[in-house]
Amino acid sequence: MKLRDLPLVSLRTFAVVADSGSVTAAAQTLGVTHSAVSKQVKLLERWLGQALFILEGRRLVLTPFGDILSRKLGIALEDIAGACAYVQRQRERRTITVEAPATFAMYWLLPRVSVFRALEPQTDVWVSTRMTGQSPNFAGHDLVVMRGETAPATTRLNERVFLFREDMTVLSSPRLLAGKPLANPADITSHQLIESVTRPQDWQAWLKLANVNHAIVAGGHRFDHLFVAIQAVRDGLGSSVVPRNLFQMAIANHELACPFPHLNFQGEPYFAYFAGSNIDPAMKRFKEWLVREARSQDSGLTGSAAVLEHKKHRRSTTAKREPAKQRP
Incomplete structure (x- = not known):
């Protein structure tokens, strides 16, 4: 898989939803609407061909595939954030x-x-x-x-x-x-x-x-x-x-x-x-x-x-x- 093919916006949105456990909370964190978050998650699920969340009552729960992706994506995004912070600190x-x-x-x-x-x-x-x-x-x-x-x-x-x-x-x-x-x-x-x-x-x-x-x-x-x-x-x-x-x-x-x-x-x-x-x-x-x-x-x-x-x-x-x- 090539890096240019990765749906980065959808992946970031999924990571925030997985971390917060709520579409509403993710929408507030990202500063977008509830429907925009839901759309990005659905796009990612369609691209992967796997369900990432299931509803248990009114609670959003990660599927086994969603849990794997969440853990790996979390580590990768932390590394990216750390590298960006490192570069920013070089300014003066x-x-x-x-x-x-x-x-x-x-x-x-x-x-x-x-x-x-x-x-x-x-x-x-x-x-x-x-x-x-x-x-x-x-x-x-x-x-x-x-x-x-x-x-x-x-x-x-x-x-x-x-x-x-x-x-x-x-x-x-x-x-x-x-x-x-x-x-x-x-x-x-x-x-x-x-x-x-x-x-x-x-x-x-x-x-x-x-x-x-x-x-x-x-x-x-x-x-x-x-x-x-x-x-x-x-x-x-x-x-x-x-x-x-x-x-x-x-x-x-x-x-x-x-x-x-x-x-x-x-x-x-x-x-x-x-x-x-x-x-x-x-x-x-x-x-x-x-x-x-x-x-x-x-x-x-x-x-x-x-x-x-x-x-x-x-x-x-x-x-x-x-x-x-x-x-x-």
């Missing part, structure tokens, strides 16, 4: 939109975005957060960060770049450690053990690694998300097993402390998904910067140190691009 000031897991965005990405903005003042970075269990919005963003090995099926953001793997260990607050110091791993039983519903096995894994009998450990706080749990740790309510590399800045600022840095295990990896082309120089620089930040964290290059490192990299890159000046 460059804006890069990023979606990331909430804890990653709050504690790792957002504290570093100001560093990038200082280096690239003509580029804005807008960050959206995603809760555990929510589907990533690949259509509406230039870059999506995901946790885990599973690579989703996406057509637009088709380049996957590894950032880093979680370094799981115990974090506490300096205030709590001052009152209840941890001389050896077994002393953790004097702390309330804080965990999140989204990471239910982390304490068991660390206690097993530390050879601490977790059968004698009872009590603690359990929160629905890691960013809530880490706030409780910062408030001195207890200790938690978390990805240390997400909280490097908080550790450097003495808001959190790592009592057993060598008792650690690997957690999940983080990957960034980009569009596969490098037609946008600002996006290319942001991608290079993000990967550099992720790879440099083990050497402690954050904040102003990261700025200096980035400037040094830019100078060396520029020097390589520019031809050597001829001496008179």
Whole structure:
């Protein structure tokens, strides 16, 4: 089937009707009459040779063929809308939109975005957060960060770049450690053990690694998300097993402390998904910067140190691009 043969108006109309579940609601969304919407749906059904809707009482319901078309068409239209939004953002000031897991965005990405903005003042970075269990919005963003090995099926953001793997260990607050110091791993039983519903096995894994009998450990706080749990740790309510590399800045600022840095295990990896082309120089620089930040964290290059490192990299890159000046 050729693209020129596709009845695009009818397909768009069908997608809106399928999404709203009502011809009347679709007509209001599209700004046309009820009869115009019905006509486009009928034209599409005649072109396909299949019924797409049936009436159950007064309710409009998708047929099995209509359901298949609706799902596939929805993905395609989201990709088209995302591509159009991407092109529109190139008009003047460059804006890069990023979606990331909430804890990653709050504690790792957002504290570093100001560093990038200082280096690239003509580029804005807008960050959206995603809760555990929510589907990533690949259509509406230039870059999506995901946790885990599973690579989703996406057509637009088709380049996957590894950032880093979680370094799981115990974090506490300096205030709590001052009152209840941890001389050896077994002393953790004097702390309330804080965990999140989204990471239910982390304490068991660390206690097993530390050879601490977790059968004698009872009590603690359990929160629905890691960013809530880490706030409780910062408030001195207890200790938690978390990805240390997400909280490097908080550790450097003495808001959190790592009592057993060598008792650690690997957690999940983080990957960034980009569009596969490098037609946008600002996006290319942001991608290079993000990967550099992720790879440099083990050497402690954050904040102003990261700025200096980035400037040094830019100078060396520029020097390589520019031809050597001829001496008179």
